[in-house]
Amino acid sequence: xxxxxxxxxxxxxxxxxxxxxxxxxxxxxSVIILIFITKxxxxxxxxxxxxxxxAYYSKLTKQVFMPxxxxxxxxxxxxxxxxxxxxxxxxVLIQLPYGFAIWTEGLIYASMISSRLLVMLVYGYLxxxxxxxxxxxxxxxxxxxxxxxxxxxxxxxxxxxxxxxxMATIIEAQKxxxxxxxxxxxKRLRAYTPLLGPLFMGSVxxxxxxxxxxxxxxxxxxxxxxxxxxxxxxxxxKVIMVLTIICLIIFGVTSWLL
Amino acid sequence: xxxxVIKIKxxxxxxxxxxxxxxxxxxxxxxGEVLAVIGQNGSGKTTLVKxxxxxxxxxxxxxxxxxxxxxxxxxxxxxxxxxxxxxxPDDQIFMSKVYKEIEFGPKNxxxxxxxxxRSVKEALEIVGLWDLRRKHPxxxxxNEKKLIAISSIIAMKPEVIILDxxxxxxxxxxxxxxxxxxxxxxRNHTIIVISHNMDLVSRVASRVIVxxxxxxxxxxxxxxxxxxxxxxxxxxxKPPPIARLAQSIKGFKRDVLTIDEFIDELISNKSRSxxxx
Ligand SMILES: Nc1ncnc2c1ncn2[C@@H]1O[C@H](COP(=O)(O)OP(=O)(O)O)[C@@H](O)[C@H]1O
Ligand SMILES: [Mg+2]
Numbered sequence: 001x002x003x004x005x006x007x008x009x010x011x012x013x014x015x016x017x018x019x020x021x022x023x024x025x026x027x028x029x030s031v032i033i034l035i036f037i038t039k040x041x042x043x044x045x046x047x048x049x050x051x052x053x054x055a056y057y058s059k060l061t062k063q064v065f066m067p068x069x070x071x072x073x074x075x076x077x078x079x080x081x082x083x084x085x086x087x088x089x090x091x092v093l094i095q096l097p098y099g100f101a102i103w104t105e106g107l108i109y110a111s112m113i114s115s116r117l118l119v120m121l122v123y124g125y126l127x128x129x130x131x132x133x134x135x136x137x138x139x140x141x142x143x144x145x146x147x148x149x150x151x152x153x154x155x156x157x158x159x160x161x162x163x164x165x166x167m168a169t170i171i172e173a174q175k176x177x178x179x180x181x182x183x184x185x186x187k188r189l190r191a192y193t194p195l196l197g198p199l200f201m202g203s204v205x206x207x208x209x210x211x212x213x214x215x216x217x218x219x220x221x222x223x224x225x226x227x228x229x230x231x232x233x234x235x236x237x238k239v240i241m242v243l244t245i246i247c248l249i250i251f252g253v254t255s256w257l258l
Numbered sequence: 259x260x261x262x263v264i265k266i267k268x269x270x271x272x273x274x275x276x277x278x279x280x281x282x283x284x285x286x287x288x289x290g291e292v293l294a295v296i297g298q299n300g301s302g303k304t305t306l307v308k309x310x311x312x313x314x315x316x317x318x319x320x321x322x323x324x325x326x327x328x329x330x331x332x333x334x335x336x337x338x339x340x341x342x343x344x345x346x347p348d349d350q351i352f353m354s355k356v357y358k359e360i361e362f363g364p365k366n367x368x369x370x371x372x373x374x375x376r377s378v379k380e381a382l383e384i385v386g387l388w389d390l391r392r393k394h395p396x397x398x399x400x401n402e403k404k405l406i407a408i409s410s411i412i413a414m415k416p417e418v419i420i421l422d423x424x425x426x427x428x429x430x431x432x433x434x435x436x437x438x439x440x441x442x443x444x445r446n447h448t449i450i451v452i453s454h455n456m457d458l459v460s461r462v463a464s465r466v467i468v469x470x471x472x473x474x475x476x477x478x479x480x481x482x483x484x485x486x487x488x489x490x491x492x493x494x495x496k497p498p499p500i501a502r503l504a505q506s507i508k509g510f511k512r513d514v515l516t517i518d519e520f521i522d523e524l525i526s527n528k529s530r531s532x533x534x535x
Contacts, residue, residue, distance in 0.1 A: 170349060170352060172308075176342045176350075178337045179366050195352065
């Protein structure tokens with residue numbers, strides 16, 4: 001049975017889980033900066049391969065790679081469109097009938113974008129899988145970021161799995177009412193259209209209820225707030241953060257020079 | 259003996275996340291019966307009934323609906339025979355008009371024109387909400403939403419109707435309405451009802467199965483089931499209030515389930531005790 005990808009924290013007792021959220025954030029952001037510095041998709045692929053030790057040390061080797069299959073269709077579209085219509089095309093790779101051609105520059109551009117997406121996806125996903133939303137909020141607050149900022153991150157992370165499971169239930173309900181969801185893409189798209197209404201209405205309703213509940217518990221009170229989940233930046237966090245920044249500089253400079 | 263509508267053979271089911279929610283279930287559901295499924299939260303009731311219309315397929319064992327193995331059919335195909343009303347009406351109402359909501363199922367089954375209109379009208383009249391047909395489902399109260407959800411299944415005329423906790427969150431009036439609806443539907447449907455309302459179960463069910471920890475712990479008529487206090491205790495269930503009251507009175511029969519039976523006992527007990535004096 002196919003199971004939808006769950007975008008939420010998975011509790012494991014691992015080295016990576018126990019790092020301070022800020023440390024993990026520094027790693028993730030460094031990687032994202034890096035892939036925008038690099039000039040070759042091969043460098044991006046090397047950065048991608050670096051996810052393997054991270055995934056291993058988070059005990060989530062299988063899960064981290066699960067979202068990749070959802071990117072394939074995007075990759076195909078990118079390669080087709082850029083390969084055919086890239087605006088700065090110069091070299092024909094394959095001549096096609098009716099004056100069309102596949103252009104080398106287009107393919108290079110598509111592989112660049114694809115590899116960036118790939119890297120962002122797996123590193124971002126690893127971060128979400130290994131970071132408890134509560135810890136993230138607490139850690140962000142320690143950085144003296146406004147409380148509301150942490151809350152927005154938390155709410156987003158919590159809402160995604162909820163919308164996912166809500167969607168699964170609505171699809172089940174529609175199948176139970178005789179809707180055939182197997183078959184052609186058109187058939188499936190048609191099946192998913194009536195989903196949007198209840199999903200949107202449900203989300204708005206949730207948001208209103210959430211706002212009321214938050215205010216009932218003094219969310220906007222102007223005072224110092226405490227937290228159930230405490231996060232401390234330990235020595236290993238500092239070491240890893242410094243290492244990450246050094247790696248970022250070294251990788252960035254070499255990739256730029258090569 | 260008529261053939262059972264649903265046959266469950268050695269059904270074991272494990273969710274992809276790894277929770278085994280059903281273990282070696284064997285059960286036959288007969289035509290025309292009102293089967294109640296009781297058991298504490300998480301005991302596997304919903305998982306069990308989702309196998310009857312193919313929303314879930316057995317990990318091991320088989321489920322046969324009119325002798326058709328559910329593994330070979332989609333839920334949409336099985337929905338002609340087995341209708342499932344979800345626990346939370348908000349999960350299953352997705353159209354912007356009550357009328358369209360009821361129409362959704364029969365339309366998928368290929369009904370058209372006057373036949374479609376008739377089935378929608380009948381389904382709304384059975385639950386008494388024909389007057390609300392032009393309303394937006396979100397403007398209805400919880401009792402009404404539940405009835406709309408049930409009506410949307412009735413409109414598909416399935417042989418079997420499954421009601422998953424139909425009275426949860428309902429007020430007294432809503433519970434009464436659901437009870438009379440079950441009685442009416444049971445005249446020409448097989449009904450499977452999951453419920454925590456023992457009072458309702460004792461009044462509508464012809465058979466009760468008690469689920470505990472992914473298994474069927476025991477089953478029988480309400481009269482047989484609600485006197486097994488030791489077993490019920492183990493599953494954190496209690497007989498209906500009237501039965502508990504009767505059971506606590508010395509000299510009363512132990513399988514009293516209705517007010518009428520209670521009054522009968524009261525009278526016969528009184529005459530017995532007055533005779534002995
Ligand atoms: N989609 C799911 N994925 C994983 N586990 C589930 C899922 N749905 C239910 N379960 C688990 O299966 C068990 C039985 O659940 P359920 O059939 O819903 O019980 P009930 O309806 O009796 O309350 C529970 O332990 C529940 O946590
Ligand atoms: Mg349930």
